[in-house]
Amino acid sequence: MNGITLQSVEQYMYRLLPPRDAVLADMERVAEKNDVPIVGPAVGRLLYQLARFVNAGRVFEMGSAIGYSTIWWARGLRRGGKVYYTDGSSANAAQAEGYLQKAGVRDRVEILVGNALDLIDQVEGEFDIVFNDVDKHDYPEVFRKAAGRIRVGGLLVADNVLWSGRVADAPVRDRDTTAIRSFNKMLFSDERFYSTIIPLRDGVAIGLRVQ
Numbered sequence: 001m002n003g004i005t006l007q008s009v010e011q012y013m014y015r016l017l018p019p020r021d022a023v024l025a026d027m028e029r030v031a032e033k034n035d036v037p038i039v040g041p042a043v044g045r046l047l048y049q050l051a052r053f054v055n056a057g058r059v060f061e062m063g064s065a066i067g068y069s070t071i072w073w074a075r076g077l078r079r080g081g082k083v084y085y086t087d088g089s090s091a092n093a094a095q096a097e098g099y100l101q102k103a104g105v106r107d108r109v110e111i112l113v114g115n116a117l118d119l120i121d122q123v124e125g126e127f128d129i130v131f132n133d134v135d136k137h138d139y140p141e142v143f144r145k146a147a148g149r150i151r152v153g154g155l156l157v158a159d160n161v162l163w164s165g166r167v168a169d170a171p172v173r174d175r176d177t178t179a180i181r182s183f184n185k186m187l188f189s190d191e192r193f194y195s196t197i198i199p200l201r202d203g204v205a206i207g208l209r210v211q
């Protein structure tokens with residue numbers, strides 16, 4: 001609930017969602033209790049759909065926390081596919097590993113601990129999808145690093161691109177808001193990408209690589 005759409009509309013959309021399985025439901029409770037900023041179930045379903053839309057086999061996730069979004073990606077992969085989980089915190093990675101096991105997707109996920117902006121350089125090859133959910137001031141650097149690593153027909157997906165509406169509030173000029181605005185500009189002005197923003201939860205950008 002981030003003030004992008006009317007609260008009543010947001011609540012309506014969330015009421016439509018089917019219940020999640022026990023693992024995701026538990027993660028949602030833990031995330032709420034401990035203030036872990038996960039994408040939540042409405043965006044989770046979008047991630048699953050996007051993986052299915054492009055028949056994803058290689059997903060590089062930048063900023064994975066306890067592995068909630070990782071599970072949605074992993075479940076949307078084609079047979080034999082892989083998600084690269086990345087997070088700067090080894091405690092998060094340990095917690096994520098337990099959840100990935102319980103969710104039955106551990107064998108589809110490679111867990112990498114460190115700075116996602118460095119880790120992406122250490123994994124060879126093209127990706128079907130790169131998902132950007134790192135610290136917001138790093139968003140422009142994510143674009144510079146990730147854009148050329150996505151195959152034509154693949155997706156650059158980013159969460160929080162409306163930042164509770166602050167991106168549209170011109171007087172707001174803090175570092176995170178400015179960085180997200182730059183990221184959005186880069187994505188929409190780069191001819192390699194055909195991009196949209198879905199105003200779901202906190203805004204999800206989807207750039208389809210077309211050239």
Ligand SMILES: C[S@@+](CC[C@H](N)C(=O)[O-])C[C@H]1O[C@@H](n2cnc3c(N)ncnc32)[C@H](O)[C@@H]1O
Pocket residue numbers: 037038039040062063064065066067068069070086087088089092114115116117133134135138
């Ligand atoms: C918004 S949370 C990720 C939530 C996760 N995508 C989900 O929806 O379940 C951001 C996470 O990214 C990690 N992080 C932030 N900047 C990072 C970076 N440059 N490299 C690796 N991890 C980073 C933080 O430790 C935090 O756990």
